[in-house]
Amino acid sequence: MMETLQRLSRRQVDTLQAVGRNAVGERGASLISVAGALKVRPPSALDHLTVLEDLGLVARRRGKSRITEKGLTTLREYRRHHRVAETLFGQLGLAPAETCVAAREIDLALSHRTVEEICRAQKHPAECPHGEPIAPCHSPRPAN
Numbered sequence: 001m002m003e004t005l006q007r008l009s010r011r012q013v014d015t016l017q018a019v020g021r022n023a024v025g026e027r028g029a030s031l032i033s034v035a036g037a038l039k040v041r042p043p044s045a046l047d048h049l050t051v052l053e054d055l056g057l058v059a060r061r062r063g064k065s066r067i068t069e070k071g072l073t074t075l076r077e078y079r080r081h082h083r084v085a086e087t088l089f090g091q092l093g094l095a096p097a098e099t100c101v102a103a104r105e106i107d108l109a110l111s112h113r114t115v116e117e118i119c120r121a122q123k124h125p126a127e128c129p130h131g132e133p134i135a136p137c138h139s140p141r142p143a144n
Contacts (some may be wrong), residue, residue, distance in 0.1 A: 015048040019065045028064030080135045082107040083128035084115050096129040
């Protein structure tokens, strides 16, 4: 079964992040603010929001969008996938700015299981090349 994160497009993840950044308290983020953050017209932003709502990642009410608990979990998973991938590319010798670009090419395609294996192989890094924290693995490390 495909994980929620793997079902999202890059633009949908960007939309989810835009909702989080542009939310005003409990009221949420306006369509105009999300569209502006994405640099698209409101109808295009609405298309992405509708998919996120159908997946249970965003709730819309009175023209405002809020991230649901499932959406917050998905964003945390995305950050972990991205930062683990960045760290992998950093170990291969890429500069920090290049690690981010390379990670964006694969981070949505990685399963949670694959991210866990990469993390183990990297000896559980605490932070990415940019100094951002990496959440610990979900499963215990196998004993040697």
